[in-house]
Amino acid sequence: xxxxxxxxxxxxxxxxxxxxxxxxxxxxxxxxxxxxxxxxxxxxxxxxxxxxxxxxxxxxxxxxxxxxxxxxxxxxxxxxxxxxxxxxxxxxxxxxxxxxxxxxxxxxxxxxxxxxxxxxxxxxxxxxxxxxxxxxxxxxxxxxxxxxxxxxxxxxxxxxxxxxxxxxxxxxxx
Amino acid sequence: xxxxxxxxxxxxxxxxxxxxxxxxxxxxxxxxxxxxxxxxxxxxxxxxxxxxxxxxxxxxxxxxxxxxxxxxxxxxxxxxxxxxxxxxxxxxxxxxxxxxxxxxxxxxxxxxxxxxxxxxxxxxxxxxxxxxxxxxxxxxxxxxxxxxxxxxxxxxxxxxxxxxxxxxxxxxxxxxxxxxxxxxxxxxxxxxxxxxxxxxxxxxxxxxxxxxxxxxxxxxxxxxxxxxxxxxxxxxxxxxxxxxxxxxxxxxxxxxxxxxxxxxxxxxxxxxxxxxxxxxxxxxxxxxxxxxxxxxxxxxxxxxxxxxxxxxxxxxxxxxxxxxxxxxxxxxxxxxxxxxxxxxxxxxxxxxxxxxxxxxxxxxxxxxxxxxxxxxxxxxxxxxxxxxxxxxxxxxxxxxxxxxxxxxxxxxxxxxxxxxxxxxxxxxxxxxxxxxxxxxxxxxxxxxxxxxxxxxxxxxxxxxxxxxxxxxxxxxxxxxxxxxxxxxxxxxxxxxxxxxxxxxxxxxxxxxxxxxxxxxxxxxxxxxxxxxxxxxxxxxxxxxxxxxxxxxxx
Numbered sequence: 082x083x084x085x086x087x088x089x090x091x092x093x094x095x096x097x098x099x100x101x102x103x104x105x106x107x108x109x110x111x112x113x114x115x116x117x118x119x120x121x122x123x124x125x126x127x128x129x130x131x132x133x134x135x136x137x138x139x140x141x142x143x144x145x146x147x148x149x150x151x152x153x154x155x156x157x158x159x160x161x162x163x164x165x166x167x168x169x170x171x172x173x174x175x176x177x178x179x180x181x182x183x184x185x186x187x188x189x190x191x192x193x194x195x196x197x198x199x200x201x202x203x204x205x206x207x208x209x210x211x212x213x214x215x216x217x218x219x220x221x222x223x224x225x226x227x228x229x230x231x232x233x234x235x236x237x238x239x240x241x242x243x244x245x246x247x248x249x250x251x252x253x254x255x
Numbered sequence: 256x257x258x259x260x261x262x263x264x265x266x267x268x269x270x271x272x273x274x275x276x277x278x279x280x281x282x283x284x285x286x287x288x289x290x291x292x293x294x295x296x297x298x299x300x301x302x303x304x305x306x307x308x309x310x311x312x313x314x315x316x317x318x319x320x321x322x323x324x325x326x327x328x329x330x331x332x333x334x335x336x337x338x339x340x341x342x343x344x345x346x347x348x349x350x351x352x353x354x355x356x357x358x359x360x361x362x363x364x365x366x367x368x369x370x371x372x373x374x375x376x377x378x379x380x381x382x383x384x385x386x387x388x389x390x391x392x393x394x395x396x397x398x399x400x401x402x403x404x405x406x407x408x409x410x411x412x413x414x415x416x417x418x419x420x421x422x423x424x425x426x427x428x429x430x431x432x433x434x435x436x437x438x439x440x441x442x443x444x445x446x447x448x449x450x451x452x453x454x455x456x457x458x459x460x461x462x463x464x465x466x467x468x469x470x471x472x473x474x475x476x477x478x479x480x481x482x483x484x485x486x487x488x489x490x491x492x493x494x495x496x497x498x499x500x501x502x503x504x505x506x507x508x509x510x511x512x513x514x515x516x517x518x519x520x521x522x523x524x525x526x527x528x529x530x531x532x533x534x535x536x537x538x539x540x541x542x543x544x545x546x547x548x549x550x551x552x553x554x555x556x557x558x559x560x561x562x563x564x565x566x567x568x569x570x571x572x573x574x575x576x577x578x579x580x581x582x583x584x585x586x587x588x589x590x591x592x593x594x595x596x597x598x599x600x601x602x603x604x605x606x607x608x609x610x611x612x613x614x615x616x617x618x619x620x621x622x623x624x625x626x627x628x629x630x631x632x633x634x635x636x637x638x639x640x641x642x643x644x645x646x647x648x649x650x651x652x653x654x655x656x657x658x659x660x661x662x663x664x665x666x667x668x669x670x671x672x673x674x675x676x677x678x679x680x681x682x683x684x685x686x687x688x689x690x691x692x693x694x695x696x697x698x699x700x701x702x703x704x705x706x707x708x709x710x711x712x713x714x715x716x717x718x719x720x721x722x723x724x725x726x727x728x729x730x731x732x733x734x735x736x737x738x739x740x741x742x743x744x745x746x747x748x749x750x751x752x753x754x755x756x757x758x759x760x761x762x763x764x765x766x767x768x769x770x771x772x773x774x775x776x777x778x779x780x781x782x783x784x785x786x787x788x789x790x791x792x793x794x795x796x797x798x799x800x801x802x803x804x805x806x807x808x809x
Binding site: 083084085086087088089091092093095096098099101102103105106107109110111113114116117118120121124125126127128129130132157159178190199200201203205206207208209210211212213214215216217218219220221223224225226227228229233234236237238239240241242243244245246247248249250251 | 430472503559623628632788
């Protein structure tokens with residue numbers, strides 16, 4: 082029937098079984114929709130509202146000043162920075178590293194700034210499975226609260242050239 | 256001379272414009288070549304991502320992945336879809352193709368564009384993935400290839416619209432256009448939006464690659480590019496649903512229970528489905544959460560409603576036809592005694608079930624704004640292999656086994672093998688996608704050469720289970736590749752060496768349309784859709800539960 086034309090007044094009343102399914106499906110769709118605003122009010126994991134324009138040069142200068150001031154050691158040649166609870170914390174992504182290594186305290190809240198020096202990078206905390214995109218020219222501010230102690234790794238999950246799979250950074254939660 | 260030449264199909268009674276038939280043939284051949292190229296790359300990619308094999312070196316892996324993505328998601332699918340458009344307007348309506356010459360121009364542009372892109376990738380000038388996110392840079396003829404391909408496809412789409420106008424004006428049909436044409440029209444409208452985004456983003460990117468434009472904003476690029484990248488997958492959804500109705504008609508003589516409902520569901524696609532390109536920007540900095548919530552929900556999920564409606568009306572159309580054919584015992588005789596040995600029916604049902612249960616549920620769940628925070632991993636390719644491969648590609652494969660006898664007028668060389676091919680491919684891709692999605696839930700990143708992070712500064716510990724699921728992905732991938740190879744082999748051999756089918760009625764087995772009867776119950780379908788809804792609800796809320804267990808972030 083589906084390749085034949087329809088003649089005259091072909092539309093007819095909707096079958097009760099169909100009406101039932103359409104009604105239930107519509108209710109489910111509205112539940113799906115309501116979940117997102119609801120989670121913004123009650124949930125603890127929401128994409129940030131805070132983002133700024135920046136440039137590679139300006140952001141690099143901020144990160145350098147931040148590392149200079151708060152450096153507490155080194156891990157495999159990468160500066161380790163002890164973040165202060167409630168304050169701004171900076172990390173940058175570039176081909177092919179995350180800089181610097183950050184030290185957080187469990188249960189404390191930090192304003193984590195992220196930007197890229199070159200291409201797109203995916204900031205993916207492994208094995209937590211928490212992901213955000215890091216774009217050149219944008220400074221994304223995430224207010225994060227680590228809920229578990231231990232080491233997590235920042236893996237890049239957006240292709241950024243031939244060394245993409247070697248781009249791994251580190252966050253230590255105490 | 257052939258602009259006015261027709262033949263009458265002995266099997267369907269349709270009036271076939273020979274130009275339309277030739278255009279279908281060349282587009283289908285190009286599509287099958289693309290799936291062959293993309294399939295070879297697929298084997299290389301899956302054997303690299305399977306850690307136990309880890310075949311290619313990084314440079315070749317990223318090149319093969321780029322090649323695989325573009326040949327499958329763009330060339331195979333869109334060539335085949337343009338072929339469907341040349342069926343759905345001229346042949347179904349018994350009309351001539353409105354612009355025969357432009358049809359060939361469009362095809363030539365698509366071929367030229369795809370060759371430029373493939374050559375650019377194979378020569379190492381475009382290791383930029385399917386998405387070519389700026390400021391990642393490729394050689395400039397790669398971007399020009401995209402523009403030519405998009406313009407060529409757009410010409411095919413406009414030719415479809417023009418043919419609808421011609422058919423109406425020349426009164427080649429009476430009444431309302433058939434459902435399959437209506438579905439193809441939906442796909443065509445969505446295609447205009449998708450291809451226009453392609454032109455809007457690739458023209459400045461091409462100029463940027465030539466040095467004419469200095470700066471392209473990375474956030475703007477993603478916003479506009481996904482208007483192409485995601486919307487082109489929505490062409491697939493609409494075309495696939497149209498093919499479901501077509502296959503149901505050809506294999507069991509399906510009767511849509513209410514065409515008004517099916518058509519309104521297509522209209523919901525046109526109105527809302529393209530908003531979902533926001534799915535790709537949910538964890539991006541350049542758009543606000545309010546923008547994300549509205550768009551990712553397709554405007555309150557009305558396009559999901561449309562898919563849920565088709566998910567019921569397609570099996571219901573099969574159930575009604577089967578019951579009227581006398582297979583009405585109990586709840587499920589219509590299904591158990593369905594023509595499972597017919598590759599068209601097997602492809603229809605596997606495509607419907609896998610698209611719904613795997614692709615649809617995961618897609619809507621991962622597309623919830625916050626849930627996306629913990630899904631931007633291998634789970635995403637796991638999701639779209641179950642929509643566009645297990646869904647669209649499988650449906651198109653099933654349709655091929657009708658295109659060859661009806662358009663080329665050749666028998667399928669090994670009909671039993673063709674049926675087996677559908678099952679091997681469908682089951683293979685389902686195993687593959689399940690392995691991939693689950694590995695992704697252990698945070699295994701996508702587009703990534705080395706999940707063991709061998710040469711990285713730090714070595715994150717990877718759970719053993721992730722390797723198990725990557726192995727399942729590898730095995731499923733090989734099975735699917737076998738199914739794909741069978742598809743290409745059977746199709747090519749049939750087109751060249753299949754026995755010619757005489758132009759007499761009864762030579763091709765097409766299901767009879769049952770006579771209209773009294774009201775037929777659809778109780779079996781109702782059971783199926785409620786099972787689906789239960790699976791949907793469980794999976795959806797499980798994901799919110801998993802989300803709630805990670806770090807707080809806002």
